[in-house]
Amino acid sequence: MLDRSHPGPLILTLPGGPRPGLCTDCGVSRLGDGRACGRACQFIAPDYPALETAVHGRTANPDTDEAFFGVTHTMLRARLSPPAPGAQWTGITTTLAAELLRQGLVDAVLTVLPDPSDRWKPLPAIITRPEDMAQARGMRMGWAPTLALLEPARAAGHTRLAMIGIPCQTYALRALEAELGLDALYIIGTPCSDNTTTQNFHTFLNLIDKAPETISYLEFRADFRVELRFDDGRKPRFIPFLQLPISQLPPDFFPMTCKTCVDYTNRLADITVGYMGGDGDQWVIARNARGAAMLALVAPHLTTAPLTSSGKRDAAVRGFLENTARAAGGLPLRRMPDWLRPLVSLLQTRFGPKGLEFARTRVEMKAIETILHLRRAHPARMKNMIPDHVWRVAARYGLTPTPDEKRPAQTPPSDASGGSI
Numbered sequence: 001m002l003d004r005s006h007p008g009p010l011i012l013t014l015p016g017g018p019r020p021g022l023c024t025d026c027g028v029s030r031l032g033d034g035r036a037c038g039r040a041c042q043f044i045a046p047d048y049p050a051l052e053t054a055v056h057g058r059t060a061n062p063d064t065d066e067a068f069f070g071v072t073h074t075m076l077r078a079r080l081s082p083p084a085p086g087a088q089w090t091g092i093t094t095t096l097a098a099e100l101l102r103q104g105l106v107d108a109v110l111t112v113l114p115d116p117s118d119r120w121k122p123l124p125a126i127i128t129r130p131e132d133m134a135q136a137r138g139m140r141m142g143w144a145p146t147l148a149l150l151e152p153a154r155a156a157g158h159t160r161l162a163m164i165g166i167p168c169q170t171y172a173l174r175a176l177e178a179e180l181g182l183d184a185l186y187i188i189g190t191p192c193s194d195n196t197t198t199q200n201f202h203t204f205l206n207l208i209d210k211a212p213e214t215i216s217y218l219e220f221r222a223d224f225r226v227e228l229r230f231d232d233g234r235k236p237r238f239i240p241f242l243q244l245p246i247s248q249l250p251p252d253f254f255p256m257t258c259k260t261c262v263d264y265t266n267r268l269a270d271i272t273v274g275y276m277g278g279d280g281d282q283w284v285i286a287r288n289a290r291g292a293a294m295l296a297l298v299a300p301h302l303t304t305a306p307l308t309s310s311g312k313r314d315a316a317v318r319g320f321l322e323n324t325a326r327a328a329g330g331l332p333l334r335r336m337p338d339w340l341r342p343l344v345s346l347l348q349t350r351f352g353p354k355g356l357e358f359a360r361t362r363v364e365m366k367a368i369e370t371i372l373h374l375r376r377a378h379p380a381r382m383k384n385m386i387p388d389h390v391w392r393v394a395a396r397y398g399l400t401p402t403p404d405e406k407r408p409a410q411t412p413p414s415d416a417s418g419g420s421i
């Protein structure tokens, strides 16, 4: 039953922290089963084909855009009308979750709120009232142990759950789903890339604005600019990517986990809500019948437009590959002279890849980054950790696995362990 008497989101202090090595502290290690990470972790031996089949009924078609974006039932360019105040884009994500609660389809939503002591820090919370979803709107930078909420949710008697999660959280939840004994599970995913610790993110904010504490919103937009909004009355600022102070960031600014992540588009969510392929609007991928049913719940509040795709990604991706290869090899990035940056930024905005071509660009870049960084930092992990979908999109740029880097199809991973939570 939906408990409408609860006073608001349940925020819990969850003991524990990231495990040594590649770990984004998704919360599984805090569940009290020391072996659960071996079965659940995206960074150990992910099996996307098996989980795609279990969740969506089939694997992604490698000959279509599913090679980039994963299994797709319906793909839309859409915005919520009117946009939800405080949302990262227009609020489709939190509205989907609110609607699941409103319709009584789930008892609780696992998600993150802004930490009261630092608005950029994600704080895991269990939400049971639709009106409380508004508090979760917006993007935080950092990792949150959202899956550690599975135990308190079970203790509270919630057996029909939704989770709003980033891909590494979704993977772990899907891998454990069968052993959780839930009556229903809905996963609303967002794409995710270039995440870092909240502490590191503050270093970045300090470099890009003279009053970083007043920045209330930040987004890496699909028009190659970062948008900043402020709560001190200033007008929004738009900074071209090329003019960001990336070279002033410490080399470990982006953690190895997020440089070697194998899923950009949240391939195992029932529905993915992002912006990359939206050409200025949001980009929604319902992946299966459950995702399509969720989309139908909010359809009356959506304004849709045809998806677009224009420009060519090859030059941008090849330039990225060259620079990433240098960085992964410890060499300084090839820097563009300052005088040339405004011109190149303008050309990027006018003629760069847009719409779905922009989304393909970003997915390819992420695949390249994963392969090159693992090759340098963790070559022994490559064969268990890199799924075929990553190799497939990188092949176009000559990145193919050596015999040591790829596991023969369907061989069980060497270091996963059994058991249940």
Ligand SMILES: Cc1cc2nc3c(=O)[nH]c(=O)nc-3n(C[C@H](O)[C@H](O)[C@H](O)COP(=O)(O)OP(=O)(O)OC[C@H]3O[C@@H](n4cnc5c(N)ncnc54)[C@H](O)[C@@H]3O)c2cc1C
Pocket: 086, 087, 088, 089, 090, 091, 092, 093, 094, 095, 111, 112, 113, 122, 136, 137, 138, 139, 140, 141, 142, 143, 144, 164, 165, 166, 190, 191, 192, 193, 194, 195, 196, 273, 274, 275, 276, 277, 282
């Ligand atoms: C670190 C990060 C990187 C991202 N990178 C991309 C990208 O490259 N391309 C792209 O298309 N989209 C990306 N997204 C998703 C994008 O920022 C929006 O969240 C998405 O478009 C949904 O917008 P919305 O208005 O529907 O969300 P809202 O309705 O505002 O809801 C956002 C939801 O995301 C949750 N959330 C916020 N921060 C985190 C966090 N750190 N961890 C887990 N959950 C969180 C909130 O709790 C809320 O439930 C990223 C998100 C994050 C957190």
Ligand code: SF4
Pocket: 018, 019, 022, 023, 024, 025, 026, 027, 028, 029, 030, 036, 037, 040, 041, 042, 043, 168, 172
């Ligand atoms: S499953 Fe989660 S907690 Fe465990 S190692 Fe992986 S990211 Fe860390």
Ligand code: SF4
Pocket: 024, 143, 166, 167, 168, 169, 192, 193, 194, 195, 257, 258, 259, 261, 262, 263
């Ligand atoms: S980039 Fe990948 S590993 Fe890093 S937080 Fe996002 S989904 Fe997790």
